[in-house]
Amino acid sequence: MMNRTASEPLHILILGGGPAGSACGLALLKLAAQMERAVKVTLLESKQFAGEQHYNQCVGVLSTPLPDLMERELLVPFPTDLTRALITGYTLHGDREELPLEGDDEPSVALRRVQYDGYMLESATKRGVEVLPARATNLEFHEDGVIVYTDSAPVEGDVLVGAFGMDEGSAAFFSRQAKYEPPQALSSVVTKYHPGTEAMDAFGKHIHAFLPKHPRIEFGGITPKGDHLTINIAGRNVDAPLMSDFLKQPVVRDALPNFEMARQYDADDLCYFKGRFPCSLARNYYGDRFVMIGDAAGLVRSFKGKGVTAAVQTGIRAAETILSVGFSRAAFHDHYRSANEDLIGDMSYGQAMRSVVILMARSGMLDAVIRAARKEPRLRRALFGAVSGHESYRTVWEDSLAPASLTAILGAFLRRTS
Template identity: 55%
Template sequence: MTQKDSGLGPLADGARVVVIGGGPGGVAAALAVKQGARALGREARVTVIEGKQFAGGQHNNLCTGVLSPPIVELIERDLRVPFPHSLSRGAITGYVLRTPRREIVLDGEAEPSVTLRRIQFDAYMMEAVRQRGIETQSARVNGIEFHADRVVVYTESVPVEAEVVIGAFGLDEGTAVLFQRAVGYRPPPALASIVTKYHPGEAGMAEFGDRIHAFLPPSPRIEFGAITPKGNHLTINIAGESVDTDSMKKFLAAPEVRRALPCFENAGRFDAKDLRFFKGHFPCGLARNFSGDRFVMVGDAAGLVRAFKGKGVTSAALSGIRAANVILREGISARAFGAYRAANRDIIDDLPYGQAMRRLTILAARVGLMDVVLRAAESEPGLRRALFDAASAHSPYRQVVREGLTLRSARAMARALFFDDHSSAITDAR
C-alpha cells in the first residue's frame, strides 16, 4: 500500500491540521500550511490550540525577546505577514563579552537583531493567523489519541480531529507527557534560566547603549549571563543546569555585573515590578522521536535550536515552515518526515559544534582561560569575528570554529598566555 492509499501522503484537499502551540514555530507552521496549500490548489483547514492569553499581556514569556536575522525576511517573504516594526524596542548593534577581569567590545557589520516584548509579538502573530482564516482555540490540551486514519486532540474546550498534528508547545511538560505516552516522544535536554528586569531611567538606558553584555562567570552553577537593553528597561538572564534565585542574587552582586548596570539604585523607583525573578527552561539538544506517522514537532519541542542559546524565535519559525512544506509535498508518515529531518540538517549538523563550544567555554571560564581568549582577540581580527558570530548567532558554530581555530588565532592566544601583561583590563564598555 502506498502512502497516498494509506492516507499518509501529501495533505489532501480539505484535510485538517492541528497545531499545538501559538508561539513562533506554531504560527509559522499554521500560516505556511494554509498559504502553501492554496498555492498548490488545495484548501487546508488549520486549527491552532494555545492555552496562554497573549492579548493584554496576561501571561509572561520568559524569552528575552531578541529576534535574530533573517526573522524579518522569514515573516514577510515566507509567511507574507508584515513584520511588526512598531513593536520594536530597539536594535542590537553589538555585544560586550565580559569575564571578572577582562572585557571586549564586539561590533559586526551584519544586520542587527531586533528587541521587542515577546508576548506582544506573539499576540500580533496570532491575530495575523486569525485574519487569514485559521481557527484558534484558547485552551490547554489534555489528551491525544492516534488512530490509523486520524488524530484526536482533546482540550479543555472541544475535541478536534485531524489528519496530522504539529507540536509547537516548547518545553511544556504536560503536553510532552501526552506525546511521550502516545508515541514515545522524549523532550530535548534543557538548561534552566532565571530572568528579571529593572528600569534604570532614561539617562541610565542612554548610558547603557545598544549592546548586549554577555558574561562568562567562573561560577560552577552559571554557564552564562546577559543584560539586554529593551527600550525603557534592561532584561537580565542567567542560565545553567541548576540556577535558582540565589544564583541570580549572586550574579547581580558580582562586581563585573554591577559595573555594567547603570543607575542600579533606581530599581523599583520607576516600576514596582523591578527585580522580580521568573524561571524557565530552554533546550540545548535534540528531542527523541520528534516525528512519526501523523505528528511532527517544531522549534523548542524538537530541540531544533542553537546548542548555546540564541536565535530561538528564528529557528522555531524556520522549522515550522519546513514542517509545513513536508506535510504538503511529501506526506505525513514517519517515512515522509525523514525529509523534515533532512531539511533541518543545517541545525542538526551544527549541534555537535555548539555543544563542544559550550563545554570548552564553560571549562575556560572556570579556569580563567577566557581572559586569555579575550586578550588575544584584541589583536587578532579572525578570533574577534569568531567571538562576535558566537555571541550574535549570525553564523553557525562550525563557521565559528573555523574562524577561531586558525594558526593566527593560536599564535595570538599563545602570546596572550605567555608574554602579555595579565593585569586587569577592565574598562567602561558603555
C-alpha cells in the same frame, strides 16, 4: 473514529500558538493556496497574548534572517513598530577584561516576546487559521487520524504538529502515546529594572554577555530594552538565589547603572521569572501523523540564540513536508529531517563550543582569549559569531582554529604566565 468524507479538506492540528505554531499555520495556508489544495488548520492555544497577561521568559532579541524569512515565506511583515531598542553589538566580559564586538549585519531588534507572539498569532488568525482557546489534556493516534482531548471538547484531525515548546504537560502525553523524549534543557532566570532615561541612553546599544566562573551559571546577559534593562542567567539548575548572587558580582554590578535605584522608577523591578530552553535534539520528534517543531523538537542552536528564527524555520519546513510529501514517519524522516540538516549538523559543533567556553570561564582563561581577540580580527569575529548567533558554530570553530587565532591565543597565555 474519523467520520470524514473523501471530499473534506485535509485537517491539520497545531498544538501551541507561539512563533513556531503560528508560522506553521501561515505556511500551510500559503502553500495550500499555491497548490490549489483545500486544507483546514486548527491551532490550540490556551494563553491569551492580547493584553500581555503572561510573561515570556525569552529575552526577546530578534535578528536576521528572521524579517526576510517572515516576509518572503509567510507574507507577513516584520513588526518594526514593536521595537523597544536596536542592538548593534555585544560586550563580552571576563573577570578583568571586556571586549566590544560588532558585526556587519543589520542591527538586531529587542522587543517584548509576548507582543511578538501575539502579532504572529493574530496574523495567522487573519489568514484563516482557526484558533481554539483550549488546553490539550491528552491525545490518541489512530490509523485514520488523530484525536486531541482538551479541557473543553475533543478535536479530530489528520495530522498533529507539536509546537508546545518546553511545556511538560504536552510532552508527557506525547511521551506516553508516541515514545517522544523531550530535549535536554537549561534553566533560565530573568528579571529587569528601570535605571532612568539618562542611564539607559548612557548604557548604549550593546548586550553585555558574562561567562562567570560559578559552576551552575553557564552565561548571563544584560539587554537594553527601551526604558529598562533585562537581565538573564542560564545553567543546568539556576534559581532565584543564584540570580541574586549574580547581581552582586562586581563585574556585573559595574555594568548596571543606577542599580541601587531599582524599584524607585517601577515597583515591579527585580521580580524574577523562571523558564527553560532546549540544549539538545529531542528523540522520536516525528512519526506517523505527528511532527514536532521549534523548541519541542530541540531544533535550535546548541549554545542559545536564534530560537525564534529556528521556530519559524521549522514551522515552515513541517508545513512543506506535510503538503508536498505527506505525514508518515517516512515522509518526515526523508524530507523534514533533511530540511533541518543545517540545524542538526551544527549541533555537535555548538555542543563542543559550549564545553570549551565553560572550561575557559571556570579556569580563568577567558581574559587571555579576550586580550588575544583585541589584536586578531578573525578571533574577534569568532567571538562575535558565538555570542550573537549570526554564524554557524562550524564557522565559529573555523575562525577560532585559524593559525592567526591560535597564535594570538598562545601569545596571550604566554604573556599571562610570564
